[in-house]
Amino acid sequence: MKLKAFSLLISLFVLSQLATAQNVRETRAFADSLFTAGQTDAALPVYERAAYFMRPDIDASVLERIADCFLASDQPEKALEYFDHSYFVQTSDSIKKELIFKKAACFLRSGNYKYALMELYSMDAGSSSTIENKKNFYIGMSWFGLEDFPKSAEYFVKASEIPANKQKIKEIFADQKKFYRPNPKAASWFSIIIPGAGQFYSGEVLSGINSLLLTGSFVALGFYVISITSPIDALFTALPWFQRYYQGGFQRAAEMAKNKRAENRNKIFNQVIDIIAGETN
Amino acid sequence: MQSHEYQLAAAEWDRVLFLNPFDTMARLNLLKSFRLSDKPVEGWKKLNLWYPSAPLTKAFSLEAAQLALTIGDFAAFGSVMDRSADLSGAEKSTWKLGAWLMQGDWINQPVKSRNPSFTVASMNPQLLDIYSKTKDIHRKSPAAAVALSCLVPGMGKIYSHDWKDGLMSLLFVATSAFQSYRGFSKYGISSVTGWIFGGLATGFYTANLFGSWKSATLYNVNQTDRIRHETEGVLITH
Amino acid sequence: MKWKTIISIFIISAAFTFNAPAQKAPDINSFRNLFKPAPGRPEYSLKIDPKNEFRLILTSGFAFYKVFISSQDGVRCTFYPSCSVYALNTIKMNGIAGIFDAIDRLTRCNGISPEKYHIHEPTQRFYDPVTKINR
Numbered sequence: 001m002k003l004k005a006f007s008l009l010i011s012l013f014v015l016s017q018l019a020t021a022q023n024v025r026e027t028r029a030f031a032d033s034l035f036t037a038g039q040t041d042a043a044l045p046v047y048e049r050a051a052y053f054m055r056p057d058i059d060a061s062v063l064e065r066i067a068d069c070f071l072a073s074d075q076p077e078k079a080l081e082y083f084d085h086s087y088f089v090q091t092s093d094s095i096k097k098e099l100i101f102k103k104a105a106c107f108l109r110s111g112n113y114k115y116a117l118m119e120l121y122s123m124d125a126g127s128s129s130t131i132e133n134k135k136n137f138y139i140g141m142s143w144f145g146l147e148d149f150p151k152s153a154e155y156f157v158k159a160s161e162i163p164a165n166k167q168k169i170k171e172i173f174a175d176q177k178k179f180y181r182p183n184p185k186a187a188s189w190f191s192i193i194i195p196g197a198g199q200f201y202s203g204e205v206l207s208g209i210n211s212l213l214l215t216g217s218f219v220a221l222g223f224y225v226i227s228i229t230s231p232i233d234a235l236f237t238a239l240p241w242f243q244r245y246y247q248g249g250f251q252r253a254a255e256m257a258k259n260k261r262a263e264n265r266n267k268i269f270n271q272v273i274d275i276i277a278g279e280t281n
Numbered sequence: 282m283q284s285h286e287y288q289l290a291a292a293e294w295d296r297v298l299f300l301n302p303f304d305t306m307a308r309l310n311l312l313k314s315f316r317l318s319d320k321p322v323e324g325w326k327k328l329n330l331w332y333p334s335a336p337l338t339k340a341f342s343l344e345a346a347q348l349a350l351t352i353g354d355f356a357a358f359g360s361v362m363d364r365s366a367d368l369s370g371a372e373k374s375t376w377k378l379g380a381w382l383m384q385g386d387w388i389n390q391p392v393k394s395r396n397p398s399f400t401v402a403s404m405n406p407q408l409l410d411i412y413s414k415t416k417d418i419h420r421k422s423p424a425a426a427v428a429l430s431c432l433v434p435g436m437g438k439i440y441s442h443d444w445k446d447g448l449m450s451l452l453f454v455a456t457s458a459f460q461s462y463r464g465f466s467k468y469g470i471s472s473v474t475g476w477i478f479g480g481l482a483t484g485f486y487t488a489n490l491f492g493s494w495k496s497a498t499l500y501n502v503n504q505t506d507r508i509r510h511e512t513e514g515v516l517i518t519h
Numbered sequence: 520m521k522w523k524t525i526i527s528i529f530i531i532s533a534a535f536t537f538n539a540p541a542q543k544a545p546d547i548n549s550f551r552n553l554f555k556p557a558p559g560r561p562e563y564s565l566k567i568d569p570k571n572e573f574r575l576i577l578t579s580g581f582a583f584y585k586v587f588i589s590s591q592d593g594v595r596c597t598f599y600p601s602c603s604v605y606a607l608n609t610i611k612m613n614g615i616a617g618i619f620d621a622i623d624r625l626t627r628c629n630g631i632s633p634e635k636y637h638i639h640e641p642t643q644r645f646y647d648p649v650t651k652i653n654r
Contacts, residue, residue, distance in 0.1 A: 052289045108553060134546070141550060207590065214591050229474070248592040262556040269554050277547040445632045453626050488622030495623070495652075 024053045028062065035065060044069035060090040064099065071106060080106040097123065097131060104138050113145035133159045137276060144269060149179050156272050165275050172271055179265055187257035191250035198253025202260045211249040218242035287318035305340075312344045317519065321351040339367035346376050347517050355384050374399035378408050382512040385505035388420045407515045411508060418504050426497035430490050437493025441500045450489040457482040563604045574611075581607045597630040598647045599639040608649040616652050 027050040034043035047066045051058045067082035080103060087099045100123045107116035120139050125132040140155035153173035157166045182202045191198030195215040199208030222238035291314035297307045308331060315324030325348050328341070337345060342365030349358035358380050362373055377399040381387065387395050400412060421441045430437030434454040438447030457478045464475030565582040568574045584603055596602050606621035613620060624647070636645035 049289060049292075052286060052293075105550075108550070137547065141553065145554065210587055211591050214588065233474075244595075245588075245591050251593045252591065259556050262554060266552060266554040266556070270551055273547055273551050277544040443632070443635070446627055449629055449631070450623075450626050484619075484622050485626065488619040488626065491616065491619035492623035492626070495620070 024050055027053065031065070035069070040069040040072040044073070058085075058089070060086045060095075063089065064095075064102075067102065071102070071109070074109075076106040076109040080110075097125075101134060101138060104142075108138070108141055108145065111145065113142045116142045116145075129161075133161065140272075141269075144265075147179075149173060149176060156276070160276055161279055165279060168275055169272060172268060179268070180261065181264065182257040182260050184254040184257040184261065188250045188254040191253035195246060195249045198250060199256060202253065202256040204256050204260075207252070207256065211245070211252070214245050215242060215249060218245065287314045290314045291318055291320070309340055309344055312348065316344075316348055316351055321348045324348050325352060325354075325357065334364075336366035337361065337364050339365070342366075342368055346380075350380060350383055350513075351517065353383075355380055371404045374401075375405045375408060376516070378405075378412060379512050379516045382408070382411055382415070383509045385509060387415055388418065388501055388505050392416060392419060405515065408512065411511050411515070414511075415508060418508075421497040421500045423494045423497040426493040427490050430493040434486055434489050437490070438496045441493065441496040443496045443500075446492070446496065450485070450492065453485045454482055454489060457485060562600055563607070577607065577610055597628055597645055598624070598636075599642045599644040600648070602628050605647070605649055612649060613652045620649075620652065 027046055031043050031046035031050055034040075034046060044066065047062055047069065051062050051066065054062065063082050063086035067079040067086060070076075070079035070082065083099055083103045083106060087096060087103070090096050090099060100119055104116040104119045107113065107119065117139065120135055120142065123135060125135050136155045137159035140152045140159055143149075143152035143155060150173070153169065156169050156173075160166050160169060187198035187201050189198070190201050191211070194212075196208035196210075196212035199205070199211055218238050218241050222234045222242065225234040225237055291311060294307050294311035294314055298304060298311060301307065308327075312324045312328060315321060315327070325345075328345055328348065332341065342361055345361040345365075346358060349355070349361055358376075362368075362377065365373070368376075378397065381397055381399070395415060400409070426437030426440050428437070429440050430450075433451070435447035435449070435451035438444070438450060461475050461478035461482055464472040464478060468475065563581075563585065565585060566578065567582055568578045581603060589603060598605065600608070602621070602624055605624050606617075609620045609624075610617035627647075630645070633645070636647055638644070639646035
């Protein structure tokens with residue numbers, strides 16, 4: 001009887017161990033299938049489950065996949081945590097290099113360009129020209145984000161392998177002025193002088209007309225109040241409203257110019273991508 | 282469980298229980314995981330599945346009491362207290378006092394009659410401290426707040442401890458009423474300014490009556506919420 | 520049968536060889552629009568609701584205010600959701616009483632009682648949500 005109970009206990013124990021092992025492997029396989037199918041949102045919780053079962057010795061590749069999922073769902077800060085963790089667990093040098101690129105990508109996507117540069121400059125590309133090119137491209141993006149366009153041009157040129165393309169990139173960056181147009185400060189001043197003018201300058205015609213009409217109607221209201229009552233009444237009724245939308249107008253004009261400028265820069269950057277992505281190695 | 286991933290932990294304990302259905306340790310841990318992963322109702326269901334009517338041991342009574350309080354089902358909490366076999370009288374009193382504080386009905390009682398019998402027997406100094414705080418909290422009557430604001434705009438809000446909002450309401454009503462009065466006295470009954478500001482003043486006045494009612498109601502809710510949180514901090518384990 | 524197998528294997532392998540050298544492109548292409556300015560997420564909808572006259576006036580008034588007036592203003596309101604969004608939602612939810620709730624909200628929109636509200640993290644403004652008025 002005792003023996004029976006004992007054997008039952010043993011078999012239960014073995015079963016539970018087997019169940020865990022199988023669970024990890026199956027979970028991992030399931031997550032991988034979701035990941036390769038591009039369903040990163042669905043894969044993430046499954047990888048997390050696999051990581052939970054592996055604790056405390058979590059596989060570097062699982063951590064990397066979790067991070068990939070976070071990056072795909074536009075959560076670079078979260079992804080960075082896992083890439084970092086994976087980097088410390090990972091033993092393969094070539095994968096470690098790849099992880100540095102991924103960490104830099106997280107920094108780039110979250111706007112921390114200086115941190116991206118720190119990762120990239122401290123990395124040894126070795127003899128591989130592919131890695132060297134990639135590194136240069138990433139550094140170029142970091143300088144672009146930091147608004148140092150001459151420096152970013154220099155690295156984008158280095159990242160390209162074809163002389164004709166190098167020339168094209170140089171031409172794109174030749175005219176530095178286009179990176180600074182429209183100028184938010186100028187837009188703001190235009191709208192201070194004539195409400196709506198800054199919006200026109202930034203290409204937002206409808207918003208400019210809107211601003212002109214709105215501030216204009218408060219000016220009209222002011223004169224109307226003066227005509228029927230007194231200037232003091234106008235001071236208390238129309239002026240605060242005029243002031244509010246006049247000020248709002250030139251603040252918005254600066255914002256619009258800034259936005260437009262960012263869009264223009266983005267367009268230029270996409271041209272560079274078109275050139276370099278067109279090269280196959 | 283230590284890394285606070287209770288949802289995964291719950292799945293894990295569920296599996297352990299599948300292999301070993303009568304493991305009380307696993308049962309307790311599963312209930313706790315459910316409670317801490319914001320699924321106390323599921324924990325409560327499981328508990329009643331395992332022990333539909335039998336008396337509960339001390340560990341299970343404590344977990345069950347926490348589940349019931351987390352759900353906010355005070356009748357269920359009462360049944361747990363009735364069924365628990367191993368809890369001492371003082372322990373039961375402590376938990377009953379906690380439930381009384383968390384339920385928040387005390388605010389509707391006059392301060393003098395907030396003396397439940399289990400207060401005396403409870404041994405937990407922190408809970409008794411929270412209990413003594415409730416003695417200083419007076420319910421604000423929404424009706425009284427509205428009545429006060431009827432008399433002087435903003436008074437109802439000042440009564441409900443929102444004195445800055447009360448003064449702002451008074452300012453709004455007073456300036457628009459004054460502007461309206463100026464308009465009418467200058468240009469007679471056909472004054473446009475008079476009518477516009479008169480409308481505004483009426484709007485602000487009525488809105489302030491409403492705001493006073495809301496302010497008093499919110500005061501009561503905030504006070505009971507504060508006491509509930511403090512009690513939770515003492516009673517509910519993590 | 521044999522031919523079919525050979526041809527299909529050939530096609531599949533051709534597809535793979537065609538894809539193989541383009542390793543560089545996907546990685547670089549994934550950075551397309553990296554510097555695109557993030558679009559502001561509006562916390563409201565400008566849909567006009569013609570269910571009845573009251574709703575029609577309410578929603579079109581709100582849309583008019585948001586498109587032509589509020590768009591010309593800086594960030595003024597101290598609350599999240601802003602007073603106009605609050606007004607729209609409380610009137611939708613609470614009817615006539617909502618009108619007074621909305622006016623009361625305007626008189627509270629001054630930022631002198633920071634102790635009364637929690638901060639809404641994404642906008643860094645005071646959090647004061649619309650609640651159902653239970654009579």
